[in-house]
Structure formats: structure tokens, C-alpha cells
Amino acid sequence: MPTPTASSLVPSSFRGLPPVVWTIFAGTIVNRLGYLVTPFLVFFLAARGVTGTETSYVLGALGAGNLLGPAVGGILADRIGRRPTMLIGLIGASAAQGALFLAPGVWTMAAAALLISAAGSTVSPAAYALLADAVDSERRRRAYALFGWGVNIGTAVAGVLGGYLAARGYWLLFVVDAGSMLAYALVVAVRLKDPKGEKPRETSQERKDGIGYGVVLRDRLALLLLPLFGVQLFVYSLTEVALPLAVHDSGLSPAVYGAMAAVNAILVVALQPFVTARLARFPQLVVQGAGSTLIAGGVALTGLADGVAGYTVSVVVWSLGEVVVAGIAAGVVANLAPAHARGRYQGAFSWTWGLARFAALTLGVAAYTTLGPAVLWWTALAAGTAAAVATAALTARVNARTAHELAA
CATH class of the missing domain: 1.20.1250.20 (MFS general substrate transporter like domains)
Structure with missing residues (x-):
């Protein structure tokens, strides 16, 4: 009986995708394994004595960050590059996890929650753009489906892991969450390369479109x-x-x-x-x-x-x-x-x-x-x-x- 090769273990829908896509897939799983703080945030705040009304402020800040981060991330991805934008988001969100755990009051918690979601959500536009750079239009759906598959795999495991860790101390959630972001940042820094090489000289169309969302x-x-x-x-x-x-x-x-x-x-x-x-x-x-x-x-x-x-x-x-x-x-x-x-x-x-x-x-x-x-x-x-x-x-x-x- 022949021994299965690595490629034969890959679902047919995802075969032929370049290494950049698989690196982002693996890094996404690592990152989502640490997606623990947000699902248990209400329980953490209650344990810190935060009232229901005050909890709404923190959750509102968390939601607002998800509106700010993608807008900034999209501009940065085109302006300074995909990899630098991903690193800024991952390292910033990791630092914000520590800030939220150590925050002394509701408003500092809200500020940290805003930074967590804003920094974390800058990563997706850059990662999506990098995937688009790496594959042609015919394979993009498969690349994005693989990315989403990685999110679901990591989230499924995190759901079980989060409950286990929360029962032993909320600080473990923050440590694992921050650590997974830093691990993904290390993957980005070491393994990811721009498949298009160095950014070409700015064209007349790029100058016309500017750096904002007018395009x-x-x-x-x-x-x-x-x-x-x-x-x-x-x-x-x-x-x-x-x-x-x-x-x-x-x-x-x-x-x-x-x-x-x-x-x-x-x-x-x-x-x-x-x-x-x-x-x-x-x-x-x-x-x-x-x-x-x-x-x-x-x-x-x-x-x-x-x-x-x-x-x-x-x-x-x-x-x-x-x-x-x-x-x-x-x-x-x-x-x-x-x-x-x-x-x-x-x-x-x-x-x-x-x-x-x-x-x-x-x-x-x-x-x-x-x-x-x-x-x-x-x-x-x-x-x-x-x-x-x-x-x-x-x-x-x-x-x-x-x-x-x-x-x-």
C-alpha cells in the first residue's frame, strides 16, 4: 500500500496554491487559536466588578475599533506594504491585550478594547491584499476559502481551549491571546515575502487615485x-x-x-x-x-x-x-x-x-x-x-x- 504524500493529504480544492497562501493559512490558525479574550470578555469584566452599563461602554469601544482598523489597514497596506501593516496590527493588538488586563478602570479598559480591535482588524485588509497579489483571479476564491477555513479551524479549537483556561484564571486567556499574535507576527516577519517583489515606481494612475478611498x-x-x-x-x-x-x-x-x-x-x-x-x-x-x-x-x-x-x-x-x-x-x-x-x-x-x-x-x-x-x-x-x-x-x-x- 503506497504511503500518502503531503500533497495527497491536501483537499483537492486547495492544491496548487503558492507557499505564501499556505503560510498565511498556518499563521491564521495560530492567531485564531488565541482568539480567547473577546468571547469571554463579559465574564472577565464581571469578575473585575464592572457593572452592566459600564460593560456596554467597553463592548461599544470594541465594536468601534472594528470600524476604524480596516479603514486604516487598507491605506497602510497600499502605502507602506502588506507585511509591515500586518506586523503593526499584530504587535499593536498583542500589546493592547496586556493593557486591557492591567487597565485600572472602565475608561482605560475601553481604550484598550478599542486598540485591540482597531489594531487587530488592520491585519485582514493587508492579508487579503497579499493573497490577491500571490494568486491569479481564477484561484483567488480558493485562496480566500482556505483563509476562512483556517479561521474556522482555529476558532473551533479556541472555543474548547478558552473554556478550559478561563476556569483556571482569566490571565491565561490574555497570555495565550497575546502570545498567538506575536507568534503570527514572527511567521509574517520570517516566512512571508512579497510575491511581486519590490514595489514598482508610482504610476500616473496611482498618483491620480491618491492614497485615500476615493478610488x-x-x-x-x-x-x-x-x-x-x-x-x-x-x-x-x-x-x-x-x-x-x-x-x-x-x-x-x-x-x-x-x-x-x-x-x-x-x-x-x-x-x-x-x-x-x-x-x-x-x-x-x-x-x-x-x-x-x-x-x-x-x-x-x-x-x-x-x-x-x-x-x-x-x-x-x-x-x-x-x-x-x-x-x-x-x-x-x-x-x-x-x-x-x-x-x-x-x-x-x-x-x-x-x-x-x-x-x-x-x-x-x-x-x-x-x-x-x-x-x-x-x-x-x-x-x-x-x-x-x-x-x-x-x-x-x-x-x-x-x-x-x-x-x-
Whole structure:
């Protein structure tokens, strides 16, 4: 019986990707293994005697940082380079972890939380841009799907690790979180190289576009797609925000929500490589629309669930949608971007992601508590489905734009 080689162990959907992509994948797993402080932040603050109202200030600062970081990260990625931007974000977020643990009061905690999310979220636009530099347009979806797979693998393990460490002292969460960021920074510093070599001399088009986000704001197709992606990301973010509320209101224990998170992680980690390979031949935005419809339907099913079985069905549906859409949105945005503005296009996409999560935390929770759960679930279904259909309808325009860019 032949001994399996390293390449034969790699899922077919990810074979042929260059070393840069695999390095980012490995570094992402290491980094996400330490994604421990944020999920347990409410418990840590309670242990420090922070009141419910004061906790909202810290969480609000954490959300605000996710709006600031991607915007800055996109500019820095294009201005000073992908690797330096990633190093600044990782080292800055690691230092902020220590600052949060040692912070003497609520406002210093809020400032540290703002820095954690702002510095940490500068990394994604630079990493996404580096992935786009490393592969051609045909392979970008697979590269971004691999990146997302790494996030899910690390997050799944972190969920188990976090509970174990928290029971033995919250300081362990901060040590592991900061250490994982520094480990990823070391990977970036030692292993990552710019696949395009040194930055070429600035062109007239780059001078015309400047260093800000005007290049994105003048792109009408991007301005159509980003809000549509934002609506879909908002609906998906409700799985992190409103699902725990629904489980609680059903009289079920927090362990049930933990089990639902485990179901999601297992499905995504197990299925994503194979689903990505099977769907690669279909139009990307059509697949994105189908997957987003599944997510919206799964989220809406939460409103019909009143027990473990019902919640499990809803989680399975939206998890399948998550698997289907993996890597598509970021890949489409990368294909639209001029080479000199990839960081800013990915910064705009990451900012859209941050805005969607922030809206879910604020508008989503407000709708659930004031208008009622049914309003939120049906609105999510309608908005998510409409955005999915509108996204699929842009397929021809995106294909025409991509073909034009390749010809140029």
C-alpha cells in the first residue's frame, strides 16, 4: 500500500496554491487559536466588578475599533506594504491585550478594547491584499476559502481551549491571546515575502487615485456590491448576536448555545474544502446568492425553534450557507481592484464586515428586544434573500469588468 504524500493529504480544492497562501493559512490558525479574550470578555469584566452599563461602554469601544482598523489597514497596506501593516496590527493588538488586563478602570479598559480591535482588524485588509497579489483571479476564491477555513479551524479549537483556561484564571486567556499574535507576527516577519517583489515606481494612475478611498468611492460596481455584501453579513452576524438571546429566552442553558457553536464549527471545518471544489465551476455571484439565501433561511428558522432539535436544524441550514459562500465575496472584491489599490478595496470590504457586525450588535439586538423576535427573524429572511438575488443579478457586470481587467 503506497504511503500518502503531503500533497495527497491536501483537499483537492486547495492544491496548487503558492507557499505564501499556505503560510498565511498556518499563521491564521495560530492567531485564531488565541482568539480567547473577546468571547469571554463579559465574564472577565464581571469578575473585575464592572457593572452592566459600564460593560456596554467597553463592548461599544470594541465594536468601534472594528470600524476604524480596516479603514486604516487598507491605506497602510497600499502605502507602506502588506507585511509591515500586518506586523503593526499584530504587535499593536498583542500589546493592547496586556493593557486591557492591567487597565485600572472602565475608561482605560475601553481604550484598550478599542486598540485591540482597531489594531487587530488592520491585519485582514493587508492579508487579503497579499493573497490577491500571490494568486491569479481564477484561484483567488480558493485562496480566500482556505483563509476562512483556517479561521474556522482555529476558532473551533479556541472555543474548547478558552473554556478550559478561563476556569483556571482569566490571565491565561490574555497570555495565550497575546502570545498567538506575536507568534503570527514572527511567521509574517520570517516566512512571508512579497510575491511581486519590490514595489514598482508610482504610476500616473496611482498618483491620480491618491492614497485615500476615493478610488473605491468612484467605482460604481463596488459601491453596488459592498452594501449588498453588507446586508448578507449583517444577517450572518445575527447568528453570533441574536441566537444566544433566543436560546436564553427558550429557557435553555448556555451549554446549548455552546453545542450549537460546536455544530457550526464541525460542519464548516469538515465540509468547506469539498464544497468549494464542487462549486468552483459555477458563477461565483450565483453561488454567493444561493449560499446567502441558505443563511437567511437558517437564521429565520431560529424563530420557529423552541428546543435543541429545532435550533440544531437552523444551525445546520445557515452553516451550509456559510460553507457555500466561503471566499467568494473577498475574491470578487479583489478581482475588481486595480493592483495598486487592493489594500483599500479589501479595507472597504473589511469595513463593511465590521459595520455589519456592529449593526447586528446594536440594531439587531434593539429590534429583538423592542419590536420582538419575530420581526427580526422575518426581516432577516426578507433582507437576506433580496440582497442575495440582487447580488446574483450583477453576475454579467462583474464578469464583463473582470474580463476587461484581464485584457488590460
